[in-house]
Amino acid sequence: MSEALHIHPESTVVGHHDDHNGHGHHHQSFVSKYVFSMDHKTIGKQFLITGIVWAVIGGLFSVLFRLQLGFPGQEFPILETFFGERAAGGLIKPEFYYSLVTMHGTVLVFFVLTAGLSGTFANFLIPLQIGARDMASPFLNMLSYWFFFLASVIMLSSLFVQTGPASGGWTMYPPLSALGQAGDGSKIGTDLWLISMALFIVSSLLGGLNYISTILNMRTKGMSMTRLPLPIWALFFTAVLGVLSFPVLLSGAILLLFDRNLGTSFFLSDIVINGEVLPNEGGSAILYQHLFWFLGHPEVYIILLPAMGMVSEIMSVNSRKPIFGYMAMLGSMFAIAILAFLVWAHHMFVTGLNPFLGSVFVLLTLLIAVPSAIKVFNWLTTLWRGNIRFTVGMLFAIGFVSLFISGGLTGIFLGNSTIDIHLHDTMFVVAHFHIVMGVASMFGMFAGIYHWFPKMYGRYMNATLGYIHFWVTIIGAYLIFWPMHYQGLAGIPRRYLDKSGWHSFNQFGDLDKMITVVTIVVFAVQLMFIFNFFYSIFKGRKVTSSNPWGATTLEWTTPINPGHGNWPGEIPEVHRWPYDYGKDGREYIPQTEPVGSNESKH
Amino acid sequence: MQTFFIIAILALGFIVTFQIAKASEYVAILRGEERSRKQSNKINGFLMLVFLIVGLVGVVYCNEQLKDKILHEAYSNHGKDIDTMLYATIAITGFVFFLTQIGLFWFAYKYQESDNRKAYYFPHNNKLELIWTVIPAIVLTIMVGFGIFYWFRITGDAPKDAMVVEVVGSQFKWEYRYPGEDGILGKKYYKEIDDTKSNPLGQLWDDPANHDDIYGSGELHLVVNRPVKLVIGAKDVIHDVGLPHFRMKMDAVPGTPTTMWFTPTKTTKQVREETGDPEFVFEISCDQMCGRGHYSMRGTIVVETQEEYDAWMAGQKPQYLVANPQPEATPATQVADSTKGTVKTLSPATTGDAKGTH
Numbered sequence: 001m002s003e004a005l006h007i008h009p010e011s012t013v014v015g016h017h018d019d020h021n022g023h024g025h026h027h028q029s030f031v032s033k034y035v036f037s038m039d040h041k042t043i044g045k046q047f048l049i050t051g052i053v054w055a056v057i058g059g060l061f062s063v064l065f066r067l068q069l070g071f072p073g074q075e076f077p078i079l080e081t082f083f084g085e086r087a088a089g090g091l092i093k094p095e096f097y098y099s100l101v102t103m104h105g106t107v108l109v110f111f112v113l114t115a116g117l118s119g120t121f122a123n124f125l126i127p128l129q130i131g132a133r134d135m136a137s138p139f140l141n142m143l144s145y146w147f148f149f150l151a152s153v154i155m156l157s158s159l160f161v162q163t164g165p166a167s168g169g170w171t172m173y174p175p176l177s178a179l180g181q182a183g184d185g186s187k188i189g190t191d192l193w194l195i196s197m198a199l200f201i202v203s204s205l206l207g208g209l210n211y212i213s214t215i216l217n218m219r220t221k222g223m224s225m226t227r228l229p230l231p232i233w234a235l236f237f238t239a240v241l242g243v244l245s246f247p248v249l250l251s252g253a254i255l256l257l258f259d260r261n262l263g264t265s266f267f268l269s270d271i272v273i274n275g276e277v278l279p280n281e282g283g284s285a286i287l288y289q290h291l292f293w294f295l296g297h298p299e300v301y302i303i304l305l306p307a308m309g310m311v312s313e314i315m316s317v318n319s320r321k322p323i324f325g326y327m328a329m330l331g332s333m334f335a336i337a338i339l340a341f342l343v344w345a346h347h348m349f350v351t352g353l354n355p356f357l358g359s360v361f362v363l364l365t366l367l368i369a370v371p372s373a374i375k376v377f378n379w380l381t382t383l384w385r386g387n388i389r390f391t392v393g394m395l396f397a398i399g400f401v402s403l404f405i406s407g408g409l410t411g412i413f414l415g416n417s418t419i420d421i422h423l424h425d426t427m428f429v430v431a432h433f434h435i436v437m438g439v440a441s442m443f444g445m446f447a448g449i450y451h452w453f454p455k456m457y458g459r460y461m462n463a464t465l466g467y468i469h470f471w472v473t474i475i476g477a478y479l480i481f482w483p484m485h486y487q488g489l490a491g492i493p494r495r496y497l498d499k500s501g502w503h504s505f506n507q508f509g510d511l512d513k514m515i516t517v518v519t520i521v522v523f524a525v526q527l528m529f530i531f532n533f534f535y536s537i538f539k540g541r542k543v544t545s546s547n548p549w550g551a552t553t554l555e556w557t558t559p560i561n562p563g564h565g566n567w568p569g570e571i572p573e574v575h576r577w578p579y580d581y582g583k584d585g586r587e588y589i590p591q592t593e594p595v596g597s598n599e600s601k602h
Numbered sequence: 603m604q605t606f607f608i609i610a611i612l613a614l615g616f617i618v619t620f621q622i623a624k625a626s627e628y629v630a631i632l633r634g635e636e637r638s639r640k641q642s643n644k645i646n647g648f649l650m651l652v653f654l655i656v657g658l659v660g661v662v663y664c665n666e667q668l669k670d671k672i673l674h675e676a677y678s679n680h681g682k683d684i685d686t687m688l689y690a691t692i693a694i695t696g697f698v699f700f701l702t703q704i705g706l707f708w709f710a711y712k713y714q715e716s717d718n719r720k721a722y723y724f725p726h727n728n729k730l731e732l733i734w735t736v737i738p739a740i741v742l743t744i745m746v747g748f749g750i751f752y753w754f755r756i757t758g759d760a761p762k763d764a765m766v767v768e769v770v771g772s773q774f775k776w777e778y779r780y781p782g783e784d785g786i787l788g789k790k791y792y793k794e795i796d797d798t799k800s801n802p803l804g805q806l807w808d809d810p811a812n813h814d815d816i817y818g819s820g821e822l823h824l825v826v827n828r829p830v831k832l833v834i835g836a837k838d839v840i841h842d843v844g845l846p847h848f849r850m851k852m853d854a855v856p857g858t859p860t861t862m863w864f865t866p867t868k869t870t871k872q873v874r875e876e877t878g879d880p881e882f883v884f885e886i887s888c889d890q891m892c893g894r895g896h897y898s899m900r901g902t903i904v905v906e907t908q909e910e911y912d913a914w915m916a917g918q919k920p921q922y923l924v925a926n927p928q929p930e931a932t933p934a935t936q937v938a939d940s941t942k943g944t945v946k947t948l949s950p951a952t953t954g955d956a957k958g959t960h
Contacts, residue, residue, distance in 0.1 A: 078605045094894040169891040175856060176839040176893060182773070183893040269857030270792040272804075273773070273838040277793050285840055285855050319713070321721040328731045350842065351853045352860030355757035359750045366742045366749075373738040374731065376702055381730070383709040385722035389639075390646035390714065398650070398710055405702045409695040412742075416749040418687045418756065421680075422849040425842065425889040464623035467646065471653075478657065486668040489688075491846025493889040496897040504846055504885050507671045524612050528619065541627060582721035 036146075038138035039564040043145050044124030045456060048449070050145075050152060051116020052530055057156075058107035061100045063523050065497070068092045070516025072498040086164065095184050097497045098167035102185065103159070105170025106193070108438065110200055111155070113303040115148050117445045118242075121306055122211045122235045124452065128555035129229050131220025131572060133565045136213040140206050147203035151196045158192035166193035169495065171296065174267040174288050178259045181273045191260060194253045201250045204242050211239040220554070222574035226330075227591070229553050229578040230323060233330055234309020237337040238302050245298040245341070252291030259283070286351055293344035300437050301340040305333060307444020308375065308404075311397040313578075314451050315379060317551045318394035319386030320587065322579035325378045332371030332378075339368045349417040350424050358417050365415035372408050376401065387582075391549070392466030393451030399474045400443040406478075407436025410485065428488020431481045439477045446470075449533070454548050458561040459540030465532040469525055476522035480515050487511070552590045553578050640715065647714030654707035658700075673846055674877060677884070677905075678864040681849035683752045690748070694741060760863035764829035767822065769886075770803055771834075771841030771854040774895030776886055779803055780816040780823075782920060787833065788812025795837065800925040807922060817921035822886065822903045824866050825911045831863040841899065842890035851889055866905045 037043060067076060075090035086096035123141065127134055135141045158165040167185025168177040172193065180187045215236045219228070228236075258264040259280075267288045268280035316323040323329060345353060345361040379401045388394065410432040413419045423429065446469070453461050492505045499505040547556040554574070558566050572592040580589040584600055630638035676685045713719075768779040768787055781787045788811035795804035802819075805812045824830050834843055836854035843862070844851045852862040874882045886901035906914070 076605065094897070098891070098894065098896070167894075173840055173891070176891065179839070182839050271838055271856050272792055272795045275797065277795065281857075284858065286858060319721060320715075322723065322725040324724060325726045325731050327726065350851045352855060352858060355754060358757070359753055362749055362753065363746050366746050369742050370735060370739050374735055377734040378731070380702065380705045380709060381724070383706070383713060385724065386709075386713045387716065387719055387721040388647070388710060388714050390643050390650075390710075395646060398706065401706055402703060405699065405706070409699055412695055412745070413688070413691055416687065416691065416745060418684055418749045418752040419691060421756065421851050422684050422688070422846070424851055425844075462623050462627055463642065464626045465620065467642070468619060468623070471649065474653070478660070482661070483664050483668060486664075486672055489672040491673055491844070491849075491887070493844060493887050495891050498897055501898055501900060502885060502887070503881060503883050504673070505887075511668070520608075524616070528616055531616075531620070532623075541631075579725065582723045584723075585720070 036142060038134070038142050040123045040127050040135050040138065040141060041456070041562070041564075041566075043141055044120050044122075046145050047115055047119035047123060047148070050149065051112050051120060052533070054107050054111040054116065054152065056527070056530065058104050058112060059523050059526060061104040061107070063520055064092065065097055065100045065104070066516040066519045068097055068497050070513045072500060092497075094497060095164060095167055098169075098183075098495070099165045099185050099189070101495060102167050102169055102172075103155075103165050106155070106166075106197075109170060109299065109303070110197070111148075111152060113438070113441050113445070114204065114242075114299070115200070117303065117441060117448075118235060118238050118306045119145070119148065119207060120445075121231065121310065121448050121452075122207065122239065124456065125231055125555065126211055126214050126235060127218070128455070128558065128562075128566060129232050129553050130215060130218065130223055131554045131574065132214060132218040133567075133571070135210050136218060137210055141210050144203045144207035144210065147199050147206065151199035151203060154192055154196040154199065158189045158196070161188050161192070163187040163189060165189040171289075171292055172256070173292075174256055174259065174285055175271055175273075178256060178267055179271070179273055179278075180260075181276065191257065194257050194260075197253050198250060201246045201253075204246050208239040208242040208246075211235060212243065215239075220571045220574055226327075227574055227577050229309075230312040230326070230329055230333075231306070231309035234305045234312075234333060237333050238305045241298040241302050241305075241337055241340055245295040245302075248291055249295035252288055252295075255291075256288065286348070286353075289348055289351060290344070293347045294341075296347065297344040298340040300433075301336055303437055303441045304404075304444075305336070307400060307441045307447075308333065310448040310451070311400045311444050312379070312382075313553070314393045314397045314447050315382050315401075316579050316581060317451075317549050318389045318391055318397070319382055320389070320550075320581050321382060321386040322581055322583075323378070324381040324384075325374075326577065326579060328374055329378055332374045335371040336368060339364060339371075343368060343415075346415055346417070346420070349420045362415065362417045366412065369408070369412055369415075372404075376405055376408070391450065392461070392463055392470060393447045395467070395470040396443045396447035396450065399470060400440050400447060402474070403435050403440040403443060403477065406482075407432055407434075407440060411436060422491065423488055425494055426488035427484050427492045427494055430494050431484035431488060434484075435477070435481050439473075439481070443473075446473075446529070451549070452555075453533075453536065453540075454543040454560075455555055455558075455562075457537050457540070458543050459536055460543060460548075461536040461540060462532050465528060469529045469532070472525045473522055476518050476525070479518045480522070483511055484515070547590075550588050552580055552588050554591060557590065557592060643715050647711050650707050650714075651711040654704065654711070657703070657707075676847070676849050677868050677873065678845075678848035678850065678866055680756045680864045681847070682867075683755065684849040687749060687752055691745065694745065756864075760831040760861070761829045764831045764863055765825065766831050766833060767824075768803075768833045768835070769822070769843055769854070770837060771843070771888065771892070771899070772837035773839065773893050774888070774899040775819060776822070776843075776899070776901035777802060777817070777819040778822050779805075779921075780818070780915070780918075781811075782814030782816055784811055784814055786811040788815050792837070800921065803921075805921065805925075807926060813922045814920050815922070816915070816918045817924075818918070820901060822901060823911055823914055824903055824905050825908050826866055826869045826872075826905050828908070829863055829865045831861055834860045834862065839892050840890050841888045841892050844887040844889035845884070845903070846887065847884050853890055866903075869905045869907060870903075871906070 077090040079087035080090045086093055163184040166189045167183055176182050177186055177190050215232060255266040259266050259268055265280035265283040267285050268283040271278040271280060312323050312329055343361060343365045346365045349358050414423055414432060450461055450466055487508055543560050546560050554572060557572050559568060574591045575594045576591055578591050583589060676682050766781050770777045779787060788809040789806045790804045791806055792804050794801055794806060834852050834854045836856045838856060841854040842851060843854055848864050850862055850864050852860050874880055884903035884905060888896055888899035
């Protein structure tokens with residue numbers, strides 16, 4: 001038994017380990033095995049499947065509001081069938097449109113790309129890749145999922161209240177979100193949104209603290225910090241970002257709840273709404289934006305870092321070549337994590353922010369481009385002179401880099417306050433963050449799912465469907481978002497559901513139609529992916545070797561279907577870094593293999 | 603019916619795709635997994651190259667199609683600076699874009715799996731990494747430098763001779779106030795806002811500076827080549843004064859006045875003649891989500907010569923006279939004045955303090 005196991009605080013896990021040794025059976029009920037499970041792998045899958053359900057809902061919302069954008073004034077009777085009053089006559093009402101936009105953003109950013117992405121892979125990968133039997137606290141880990149589930153239920157319930165879900169945009173700026181008089185979505189829907197987010201933050205904190213303590217304390221023998229696979233480093237920085245920034249959003253949400261329900265004036269001052277003079281004075285609407293973006297910007301990296309880490313890993317495995325510049329990759333992630341806290345006000349250049357303060361944020365924001373550039377060039381060099389296998393995971397990893405480049409470069413426009421004056425809150429911003437944060441992170445998530453699916457379920461996903469999924473999605477993503485930059489350059493503000501009343505903005509009718517049609521196709525292909533996912537869980541081709549990709553990391557030393565505790569015998573000891581591919585003429589050298597006496601140094 | 607048709611086609615396409623995908627998996631097993639894996643590797647490698655070429659052509663094609671649809675020249679002094687910075691950034695990022703995307707997909711194509719090649723063990727190279735740390739850092743420093751230079755020029759104090767206009771947003775309209783002959787916007791307090799008393803902006807009538815202030819809504823009048831400073835506020839929720847033709851933008855925040863200045867460089871009439879578009883009009887868009895009518899919160903601007911502006915202004919009646927048809931102070935307003943006196947000094951929103959935002 002390894003030393004790591006002796007210091008393990010969870011005696012129950014050791015017990016499981018013994019069970020496996022004797023090939024004994026767990027006497028677990030269905031509930032304790034699949035529902036209230038404390039096995040990190042099951043919890044990871046729970047996050048993933050909940051995330052997929054949310055992705056379908058959030059994605060469907062985008063299809064609905066794209067229908068309005070592509071075909072304003074056109075009647076779709078089916079919408080009235082499903083949404084009744086909110087789409088009377090088959091036309092999406094403005095309030096409903098804004099609810100769809102708001103929920104699309106909230107769901108995708110928080111429920112899919114935060115919980116669904118880092119919740120899934122932090123839970124699944126951390127113990128497997130560092131050589132631990134489970135998380136530091138499996139119980140808190142389970143609570144983390146169930147808080148997320150509760151948050152999900154409340155958010156979902158807000159879709160069904162009489163006045164509709166929140167409609168103030170996913171940023172939920174007051175006073176719009178603080179005053180029920182400002183719109184239907186600002187009534188009970190916003191209270192539910194805030195409560196749901198508060199629970200979500202609790203979930204995220206429970207998970208994050210667990211990830212950090214597990215990575216720091218529970219690595220197997222020989223697994224020094226600089227021998228950690230890059231996904232683990234990425235998930236570590238992600239967890240640190242979340243733990244330090246989510247509480248700030250919690251405070252913002254709670255204060256907003258106070259303003260809404262208890263008559264406080266944190267964010268309210270000098271307001272006359274619909275002819276009604278409100279008594280609140282002395283609050284600052286801008287204060288909320290500081291609180292929001294102090295989370296909001298790190299949130300972008302909470303979404304992006306896990307994708308970066310997994311892409312680095314998958315790219316190295318499938319290029320059959322070490323990741324180029326491991327320490328530089330690590331250093332750049334560290335730099336991004338630090339800078340992520342120092343750039344939030346670039347979302348606020350045109351709020352009347354002090355121009356000197358603005359200039360400091362310009363400097364810090366554009367600084368982030370340096371570590372990002374390092375990462376891109378290192379990925380390119382990883383491909384250079386490799387021997388590339390285009391598994392579906394690898395395709396998505398390459399797609400991620402392409403999207404990260406495209407979206408990252410447009411960030412240089414927006415981070416520069418001078419240009420931001422013109423582009424702020426236009427379709428350019430929509431195009432930028434969808435490419436760099438939305439689609440790119442989604443690609444990272446797809447790469448991770450296709451790559452680790454054999455480890456999750458002991459089966460492969462269908463590769464042909466995977467190839468179709470990849471090619472349609474990347475072509476579709478560029479068709480949707482690339483021309484959208486031009487709309488932004490024309491000054492078209494975001495969240496305009498009908499531009500026919502404008503002289504300056506009404507010249508893109510055909511483009512909007514094209515984007516809508518492509519959106520529907522891309523959405524259909526995602527449904528195909530989901531079908532492939534669930535079909536393959538039960539009917540996929542079975543994995544026959546424990547290391548199907550020929551990878552070096554520890555998760556591939558477990559049995560094909562690892563039980564709770566992961567390794568039936570002792571936890572393996574680690575002797576080298578995780579990227580010895582193509583070294584000394586060997587295809588790959590697992591981390592568990594001791595360094596040979598005549599092995600070349602790197 | 604049409605919807606049903608579309609769904610049916612999608613479902614059919616899906617079933618066919620799935621059957622083909624399933625069959626291809628069986629075929630792969632029959633023919634030997636290694637062989638079919640290598641074959642699909644070749645296909646995907648080739649598609650990488652195709653995607654690169656089609657993508658590059660697509661980028662150029664998209665630009666050809668859309669470049670004339672984005673706004674014409676900038677019609678303000680700051681707008682010209684912003685466009686310069688914008689096009690310089692497009693050039694620099696465009697270069698990096700083509701360099702890295704071509705590198706990415708070309709490497710993917712060129713180094714696809716081959717039995718004749720072994721991957722090159724290349725874990726790190728300090729010199730290379732230093733190069734691509736230092737070069738982006740230098741280029742970005744230059745861009746930050748120019749960006750901040752323009753930024754301070756744009757956000758700096760308005761020239762002394764600038765005219766001042768107040769812009770107030772509310773769900774879902776824009777209202778304006780011109781300071782009149784004295785050049786001073788009179789004080790106001792939000793609790794005085796009352797449309798039924800013809801006081802839509804909450805002006806305090808005991809401030810003499812208010813007596814000549816002109817109120818307007820919908821259409822804003824500006825003078826060509828004369829700097830204008832907008833004092834911006836909102837009554838209910840956050841709005842944003844977006845001026846795409848001038849490339850300017852500033853939030854309108856209830857309780858916290860903001861300012862923005864620029865100089866329009868062409869009159870509406872001139873632009874109409876130059877673009878051959880008789881309908882052309884400068885528009886004010888709301889750029890900050892403000893509720894169900896956000897997308898329709900539109901104002902317009904007429905940029906005209908000083909003479910035209912003076913002629914228009916001469917036809918306007920101060921809001922004081924609209925709200926108080928008999929300007930002689932009655933006892934009733936005297937009483938109101940004494941209460942407002944204290945209120946006024948407490949209010950942070952009185953326009954006199956508005957310049958404090960910078």
